[in-house]
Amino acid sequence: MAAITFEMSSGSSFMSTVPELTGPNYTLWASKSKSWLQSQGIAYVLNTLKPEEIQIVGSTSPVPAPPAAPRTPAAPAGTTGGTTAAAAAAAAATDDESDAGSPSPHFIAAASGSVADWEKDNDKAMGVIKLRVTQAIGAKIENITTARVMWDTLKDLYGTPGAAEVFQNFKRAMNVEIPRNAHPGAAIDLIKMYLTRITNAGTNTEIPMYLQYMIVINKLPPDIYAYIIARITQDDIDDFENETLDSLRTHVVNTWEARSRKKAQSANATKITAIKRKGKPPVFEEQQQRHKSGSSTWRGKGRGRGNW
Known part of the structure; x- marks a missing residue:
């Protein structure tokens, strides 16, 4: 079960x-x-032949390997003694092809x-x-x-991808959003995957690297966008051909992590200053004590004069 x-x-x-x-x-x-x-x-x-099969390169139809020749005593060097039938067939075919002036055939044999x-x-x-x-x-x-x-x-x-698949990959890349409050690495990787599929679809579908950069940068959150665009626009347009989306991803992630650390430090500082002390402030307590002491003295003097 x-x-x-x-x-x-x-x-x-x-x-x-x-x-x-x-x-x-x-x-x-x-x-x-x-x-x-x-x-x-x-x-x-998916990429191996059936055991005991051989295949001629360029043919999709494997053929059974001929049975091995009976064992014979080891032959001296330079002779063909002990050669299997498959090797003999290959050698014979090679001789025939060489006589005809054509390239020698190659055989692929399956592993045992x-x-x-x-x-x-x-x-x-x-x-x-x-x-x-x-x-x-x-x-x-x-x-x-x-x-x-x-x-x-x-x-x-x-x-080989058709126009429909190329368009779908482009649409998927355009629909990816890079989050503002979460790590941007996964979103950039997803965009890269779709753009790479388009580039690899054919000789006429390659997307220039500078355009791939602009697609990713245009999706960045505003605070990261300003820093990245200021840095990237300092380069010459031809320099993009030596760049990759991985290097852009590194810049974006580093910027995001640096800003996240600053926000965390700022938040901690705010928490510390917002802590309230239990009870009344010390200055206020001291003023209250002085006020009470002064009032008692005044009341004591008043009673003395009245009695006198």
């Missing part, structure tokens, strides 16, 4: 964590999906391991991918038999 409960909980967490791939949201989907596969310990199937374990993890990874794609996208990968090829296919189809 405990195992069933765990699996149900894990599946529910997966469905709520990984968004459904619709195409324009590929970047977010790929990041969440890969993180989930890593958490389950099966992400390795348990075929059964790899197939089990591969099935899990394919299930994760298929569960969180739309029906139309699922039809495009239905006949693919490995998570690696499935992943690469989706990347080729949707990995």
